[in-house]
Structures are given as structure tokens and as C-alpha cells.
Amino acid sequence: MNKEFQKKLNELSKLSGYEKPKKISGSLKLDSNENFVIGKQFQSDLINTAKKRCDIREYPLGGTEKLIAKLSKYLKVPSNMVGVGNGSDQILDLFLANFCTRKTRILTSEPTFAFFEERCKLYGVKMIKVPFSDGMTLDVDQFLSKSKNADLIYIDSPNNPTGFQFSKQDIQKIIKKFNGPIIIDEAYGEFSDYSVVNLVKNNDNLIVIRTFSKAFGLAGLRLGYFVANKRFTDIFSRVIQYPYPLNSLAIEAGILALQKSNQVSSIFSLIKKERERVIKNLRSYDIFEVFDSKANYVLFDAKGLDSRIYNALAEQGISIRKLGKLGKHKGCLRVTIGTKEMNSKFLLAIRDLVR
Template identity: 65%
Template sequence: MKTNWFEEKIAQFSSIGGYQKPELIQDSIKLDSNENYVIPKQFQNDIILSARKNSDIREYPLGGVERLINALSKFTKIPSSMIGVGNGSDQILDLILSNFASKQTKILTSNPTFGFFEERCKLYGIPLITIPFSEYMKLDVEDFLKQSKNADILYLDSPNNPTGFQFSKNELQKLVESFNGLVIIDEAYGEFSDYSLSNMVKTQNNLIVVQTLSKSFGLAGLRLGYFIANKKFTDVFMKVLQYPYPLSTITIESGIESIEKFHVMKDAVENIKIERKRIIDTLQKYDTFEVFDSKANFVLFDAHSSYKRVYSALAEQGISIRKLGKIGNHEGCLRVTIGTKEMNSKFLLAIRDLLV
């Protein structure tokens, strides 16, 4: 009997599982997906309204991507020929993996790293060389330098998701400059951190810096990512690998409008940094938790054997955070997004009532 290759493929993909999205809890205070609620909803409504006025969705968005890239060029101060866009940074990473990696390609990264990237590597059968975090949720750059000779691609999310860790700028620059293969630096949370490596692309032809408007600009629902890389790669990516129309007209126009009003994003990021410190400082007062430093818009903490109880108690009060469980030697990790001051206060008050 002829083997049903189609059913075998389905069974193979089913065994992978796929990226696990957070649980949807209706009418909850949503602090589980690293979304930016500090950006005013009215501001976003105004952007969408303006985008609708400037759009005719009966037409394909000819020239739209080019105008968006020009806006990104002014914002990043990087030549437009070195910028490409995608349907979220997820799609950009997926296209890079599916076209530049294979079962013979070895990727060096941290453990843990961005979950979607890990799952995509499983899907394509790409082997990973992973460096675990220390008990203090830090990475040693020397470990990466030692392993770099065994790898073809280096992928690092900087800051890391879910830990919030970021190498010092000098350490990461040293690692990038010494790596002989392709380097992908994922800066999805870059605006909340201490630095960006985007300018290194001007001198490092093997470097791709991936960024997004989902987090800092509060445009997660529009799915708008971009990357910065050398001109040859960017040209091939946008003309050959990328879809003919990767972004909707509404997404393009909304993105342009947001970038032109980037000061709103800058103010929101500063507020998030202040609130991030407040959450870290407050959680550190409780012996129940081990709290890790963060350069992103979230905070990771270990609630040890109490983590399921803490998660459930918060959910019962309508507060949704991310339950992660085991990371390295830490068995009870939870991750909370930095929301508005009011959202954060409700989270901290619930924690206080739970523990005191």
C-alpha cells in the first residue's frame, strides 16, 4: 500500500506543537503579552481614522511600502536602501530562517530565547546550540565566543524575552564583530533598553537588526516589523523573498502616521521605564520572590513553589500575567508586562494582599 505522505507530514507537524500564545482571560487587566497600553487609545484611534481617510482599500498598496520605508529611514537615521519591512518581525525572522538556514545550519542562541524563533527552528529542523542563563538570569559573553566557531548563525534577542537581559554594548559589539557567519539581533524591545546596534549595520555586512512597531509604538494588532541590514541583503529580501504586498494599506498608513508622531512613543517609553523600576523595587521587598533586572517592558520574577498559586490568585482578581514555570534552575517563573500606572498599581496591590 502506498504511503500517505500527506498524513505523515501532518503527524510530523502535529508533534512540534507550535508557539504557545497566552491564555485569553475575558475582561482582565492584560499584563501577559508585553503590549503597550501606555500609548493612549485615543491616539491610536486618531491614527486609524487618518489612515482610513488616506486609503482606498479597493487598490493594492502600490508605492506604500516605499513611503513607509522612507518614514522609517528618517526615524532611524539609516538609508532607506538598508531597511526592509514585514508582517510583524515574526514574518521577517521566518523568511530569513526558511531561506538562509537548513538542517545542516547550526544556530547559536540563548536558552531561553524568543519562543517563536525556537518553534520555527523546530519546524524547519534547524539545530540549535544554546547557552543557558546563569542562576541570576545573566549570560556570559565568553560562552558565546567559545561556541561561535561551531555555529553558522548567531541569533540573540536584545533585550531577551522572557528574561529582560541585555549584554553591555561593548560585549555585544565584540561578539558581533568576532562572528564569521550571519548575525541576527532581534531588538523587538530595543526602545526600552540602553542601546541599539542598528548603526553597526553600516560596517558589518553580516549583521541584520530586526525591530518592530508592536511594542514601543503600541501597534501590536497591525503587525508591522522592519529590519536594518546591508543593501545587498535588503534588496534581495524585498524583491525576491518578501511577498509582493506584505502589508495592508491601513497598516502602511497607520505606520507612517505613528512614526511622524514618534514623540508620543518616546514619552510612553520613558513612563514605562519609570514604572518598570517601581515594579522591580516593590517586588524585591517580598522574600517570596526573586526578581531579575530588565531592559524591556516586562519584569521576570521567580515565585518558586508558589508560582501557580500567585498566577491563579491574580487571574481570579482579573489580572493576567504570563506563567512560564521552569527557566534554568528557577522552577516558578512569572512575567508581568509594564502597563499604565493604574494597571501596575492594581497588580502590586493584588500581590500585597496575597502575601501580607
């Protein structure tokens, strides 16, 4: 191997990459913000029907166009403003690889979506980070003051892992005052108070990225999409994106899921209700500091007890996410909101651990 290749390998070896949660066989999986409130039978029926509608011997010619037409109706935006990707991760990755350089400065929060942060490190893109307050909120004026030094803004709305979401008034203020591109990542948008998808029609600098993974419970199919101005969408979809970014089965499953969107949307209310129950329950213990959330997960600081609680839950077959230090909070844990039964099992285990 030549020296330049070796040098690049050495540089990349120093990066940690995105850390996926450990796979614990047979565990109650509350560590990755997946949507288990959607029943497995619903998904089985979806996949079985999708299999009958496609021939995987063929390339999916015209498939993404069919899915985009359905997304256009679901989102109430023109189809030429909608693009798709192999999960929202791939859309973010292609954006960074093609529109950013080592001179680009991206304004975001601290913490933010870990995958996005790791990809910025991979491409050598500089990040300007605005830290969350002790109560895990962001001040819009402080955020805007930092934007003067930025070329681009990335906001995960709601934020992962805190669950924080700017008020709609504050997010509109950011969009209005910042001239450069603004990426709003709405991976958990269906569980939140609002979406800014409709604002794309009148704001050419706005790119909203979304996914089927959370709301529709299709994390394993890797279905992402975005809404942006017509010119960006055309160039991204025609030139930058892969010729066949989605497989045939995923395309058909996505179309079928959108056809059942009214049925799925009722689940969002259940998740929000359960989220409030989990927050209220955890707050009943003085040893935790529990943060508000607009997503399908709850972040809480267990302080010095985080390792003990994480390990004790794991021994009982309950897997949550151990995040450790976030800002001034040193013992952060994040739990996904599952079904009522799943949440009750988690809360009962917590009760037995701390009483």
C-alpha cells in the same frame, strides 16, 4: 492522501507550535508585553486618519516604499538598507525558511524568544543554546566560545522572557568576532539601554529586526521591519518577501506613528520608571527572586508559589504570563509594565496575596 504527505503531517503533529496566552475577557492584560501606556484615543485618532488616507479596494502599490522612506529617516540609515514584514515574526520565519537548512546550526540563549525556537523546530534547524546564569545573565566569553560551532547567531536584545541585554561593549565584541550572519532582534529595543541599528552600516553580517508592536503600541496591525546590508535587503525585499507584505491601513498607520515618534518616545521614560518601581516593590518580598530587565516586562521567580499567585491574580481579573521552569528557576512569572494605575493594581494584589 499519499504516504509522503501523511508522513509529513505526522511529523508536524508532534510539534507544539508557539503557545499564545489565553484570552481572558475583561481582564487587566499584563501577559503579552503590549504597550498600554499609549492611550487608546491616540491609537483611534491614528487609525481614523489612516482610513482617510487609503482606499482598500486597491493593492498598496508604492505603500511599503513610502513607509520605508519614513523608517529611513527615523532610524538614520539609507532606505536601501530597510525592509518590512507582516510583523517581525514573519521576517524571522522567511529568513529561516530561505537561508537555513537542517545542517544549519544557530547559536542562541536558553531561554530565547519562543516563536523563533518553535520555527527552528518546524524547519529542522539545529540550535546551540547557551544557558542563562542563576541570576538570568549571559557571559559573553562563554557565548563566544560556543560560536565556533555555529553558522549563525540569534540574540533577542533585550531577551524575551528574561529582559537581559548584553552591554553594548559585549554585543560589539560578538559582532566583531563572529564571521557569519548575526540576527539581533530588537523588538523591545526602545525600552533598553541602546540599539545596534547604526552598526549595520559597517557590519555586513548584521541584521537588526524591529517592530511597531511594542514601542508604538501597534501589535494588532502586524508591522515589522529590519535593517541589513543593501544586497541582503534587496534580495529579501524583491525576491523572498511577499509582493504586498503589509496592508494599506497598516502602512498609513505606521507612517503616521513615525511622524509622532517624538511624542511616543516620552512614553519610554515613563515605562522605564514604572519598571524600576515594579522591580523594587517585588524585591521587597523575600519569597520572590526578581531579575533586572531592559524591556517593558519583569521576570520573577515565585518558586513554589507561582501557580497559586497566577491563579489568584486571574481570579481578580489580572492576567500575567506563567512560564514555569527556566533554568534552575522552577516558578517563573512574567508581568508586563502597563500604566501607573495598572501596575499599582497588580502590586496591590501581590501585597494582599503574600502578606
